[in-house]
Amino acid sequence: xxxxxxxxxxxxxxxxxxxxxxxxxxxxxxxxxxxxxxxxxxxxxxxxxxxxxxxxxxxxxxxxxxxxxxxxxxxxxxxxxxxxxxxxxxxxxxxxxxxxxxxxxxxxxxxxxxxxxxxxxxxxxxxxxxxxxxxxxxxxxxxxxxxxxxxxxxxxxxxxxxxxxxxxxxxxxxxxxxxxxxxxxxxxxxxxxxxxxxxxxxxxxxxxxxxxxxxxxxxxxxxxxxxxxxxxxxxxxxxxxxx
Amino acid sequence: xxxxxxxxxxxxxxxxxxxxxxxxxxxxxxxxxxxxxxxxxxxxxxxxxxxxxxxxxxxxxxxxxxxxxxxxxxxxxxxxxxxxxxxxxxxxxxxxxxxxxxxxxxxxxxxxxxxxxxxxxxxxxxxxxxxxxxxxxxxxxxxxxxxxxxxxxxxxxxxxxxxxxxxxxxxxxxxxxxxxxxxxxxxxxxxxxxxxxxxxxxxxxxxxxxxxxxxxxxxxxxxxxxxxxxxxxxxxxxxxxxxxxxxxxxxxxxxxxxxxxxxxxxxxxxxxxxxxxxxxxxxxxxxxxxxxxxxxxxxxxxxxxxxxxxxxxxxxxxxxxxxxxxxxxxxxxxxxxxxxxxxxxxxxxxxxxx
Numbered sequence: 070x071x072x073x074x075x076x077x078x079x080x081x082x083x084x085x086x087x088x089x090x091x092x093x094x095x096x097x098x099x100x101x102x103x104x105x106x107x108x109x110x111x112x113x114x115x116x117x118x119x120x121x122x123x124x125x126x127x128x129x130x131x132x133x134x135x136x137x138x139x140x141x142x143x144x145x146x147x148x149x150x151x152x153x154x155x156x157x158x159x160x161x162x163x164x165x166x167x168x169x170x171x172x173x174x175x176x177x178x179x180x181x182x183x184x185x186x187x188x189x190x191x192x193x194x195x196x197x198x199x200x201x202x203x204x205x206x207x208x209x210x211x212x213x214x215x216x217x218x219x220x221x222x223x224x225x226x227x228x229x230x231x232x233x234x235x236x237x238x239x240x241x242x243x244x245x246x247x248x249x250x251x252x253x254x255x256x257x258x259x260x261x262x263x264x265x266x267x268x269x270x271x272x273x274x275x276x277x278x279x280x281x282x283x284x285x286x287x288x289x290x291x292x293x294x295x296x297x298x299x300x301x302x303x304x305x306x307x308x309x310x311x312x
Numbered sequence: 313x314x315x316x317x318x319x320x321x322x323x324x325x326x327x328x329x330x331x332x333x334x335x336x337x338x339x340x341x342x343x344x345x346x347x348x349x350x351x352x353x354x355x356x357x358x359x360x361x362x363x364x365x366x367x368x369x370x371x372x373x374x375x376x377x378x379x380x381x382x383x384x385x386x387x388x389x390x391x392x393x394x395x396x397x398x399x400x401x402x403x404x405x406x407x408x409x410x411x412x413x414x415x416x417x418x419x420x421x422x423x424x425x426x427x428x429x430x431x432x433x434x435x436x437x438x439x440x441x442x443x444x445x446x447x448x449x450x451x452x453x454x455x456x457x458x459x460x461x462x463x464x465x466x467x468x469x470x471x472x473x474x475x476x477x478x479x480x481x482x483x484x485x486x487x488x489x490x491x492x493x494x495x496x497x498x499x500x501x502x503x504x505x506x507x508x509x510x511x512x513x514x515x516x517x518x519x520x521x522x523x524x525x526x527x528x529x530x531x532x533x534x535x536x537x538x539x540x541x542x543x544x545x546x547x548x549x550x551x552x553x554x555x556x557x558x559x560x561x562x563x564x565x566x567x568x569x570x571x572x573x574x575x576x577x578x579x580x581x582x583x584x585x586x587x588x589x590x591x592x593x594x595x596x597x598x599x600x601x602x603x604x605x606x607x608x609x610x611x612x613x614x615x616x617x618x619x620x621x622x623x624x625x626x627x628x629x630x631x632x633x634x635x636x637x638x639x640x641x642x643x644x645x646x647x648x649x650x651x652x653x654x655x656x657x658x659x660x661x662x663x664x665x666x
Contacts, residue, residue, distance in 0.1 A: 078492065078549045084499035103590045127590040151495060152487030170491055171498040
């Protein structure tokens with residue numbers, strides 16, 4: 070059994086590993102100190118179980134679990150938290166395995182026995198349901214493995230036949246999410262400009278006319294100029310004027 | 313554990329100090345009683361001074377008491393009515409207004425008394441008599457206003473000190489800090505027992521300062537020690553992510569500094585800054601002593617999208633209020649982001665303690 074311990078505090082990792090070693094001497098422990106590193110480790114080392122701290126800088130534990138959800142065969146997750154006002158109640162309600170720090174050996178033994186995957190419904194509840202805390206990254210699972218892109222780098226989300234394409238400055242990612250889901254999650258930072266397109270407010274520089282007489286959005290750092298539908302034009306202009 | 317969120321709400325409830333108008337409510341029974349008593353004592357002193365003891369001038373006592381009580385109660389009643397308009401204008405204007413009001417009441421009462429009871433003054437001319445009464449009223453009112461002002465400042469200081477300790481206690485029992493520290497200690501007990509021992513000692517000392525009930529004068533050196541204890545605990549958790557650069561002027565150490573002035577700033581720097589950054593960063597703490605003024609700055613990197621802005625301003629607001637209550641309007645505090653850093657600067661003259 071391979072266990073990935075994720076916590077930004079070295080002493081917390083150390084203690085968990087020591088407890089695991091006592092309970093399951095044959096288990097192999099690996100560790101990660103932040104969310105992104107944890108995702109990379111899952112990719113490379115395929116652990117069976119994650120002991121996942123919730124409050125971490127950058128990508129927090131609940132977001133890590135959300136990205137894991139897109140894997141075909143995600144590892145089991147046990148959340149660890151010193152105390153988290155909003156997550157604690159959700160953890161209890163959703164019967165997700167969790168541990169309170171400082172972790173007791175007996176509690177860890179029980180959680181190890183009962184740990185399972187965390188499903189979508191549970192994750193939605195942990196993130197505070199609709200309109201809850203937005204992720205810091207979007208992710209997709211492809212033949213290249215689990216790829217992530219910081220939401221802060223995304224210029225636009227464009228819906229194509231089967232996927233939504235998240236376009237960054239240097240690369241793009243095919244996302245499993247629908248545009249509607251993305252709009253409700255990132256609505257504060259992204260603006261709907263077309264039935265099939267959201268653009269990042271912070272990168273929206275202006276508008277330009279195309280040969281066919283329609284309007285297109287000019288975005289910082291990318292050549293792509295997504296089309297603006299007539300229905301959304303007034304709102305886009307208003308936003309540009311307001312900023 | 314399930315009850316905890318409720319406690320959290322109760323403990324972080326807003327109970328900031330709004331400085332009250334410095335003249336107390338003179339319509340309440342207690343101040344009215346105290347004023348009557350004091351006025352009567354003053355009259356007795358006056359009569360004693362102007363007539364010798366075996367032949368105590370009871371007549372003078374009677375007329376004087378009547379006149380003085382009338383002036384005092386009428387002034388108090390008017391001031392009490394004017395309290396809310398006065399509290400909206402600036403302090404010097406309100407002070408001047410109160411003085412003029414009392415003098416006007418005295419002048420008016422003097423003229424009325426002359427009409428009703430002409431033999432009240434003897435040797436001097438009427439105008440001089442009225443003027444004398446007004447001067448007495450001016451001096452007494454001046455002393456009284458100064459007393460009210462000092463009383464109010466003292467009360468404000470006490471309240472703010474109490475709030476600062478309460479805030480600090482709230483931070484100590486902030487579940488995130490407390491449980492993570494206990495977790496660090498639990499981890500250290502096996503691997504580095506001496507470090508665990510030291511962490512328990514440091515945590516105790518932090519609690520002790522937060523729980524302290526009596527104030528004692530503290531210096532910059534005391535406050536720096538407190539910061540070191542706190543940083544020592546955070547260092548256990550954050551390891552290499554936490555780096556601190558100190559810059560302390562040699563002359564600053566012995567200067568006075570109120571307890572829990574700097575430590576909450578350092579705590580903010582970690583809670584809202586470093587602990588939110590995967591790579592951590594450097595906190596720069598600068599304590600200077602220039603031109604008999606203590607100048608402190610705390611600078612830390614912050615994440616681009618701050619997740620929690622709450623709480624930051626509570627501590628800053630309290631520190632600013634305390635600085636002003638203790639060191640007057642010359643003390644200052646400014647805070648704000650500079651690019652991907654957040655800087656707080658404060659300065660005060662330790663010699664200007666009110």
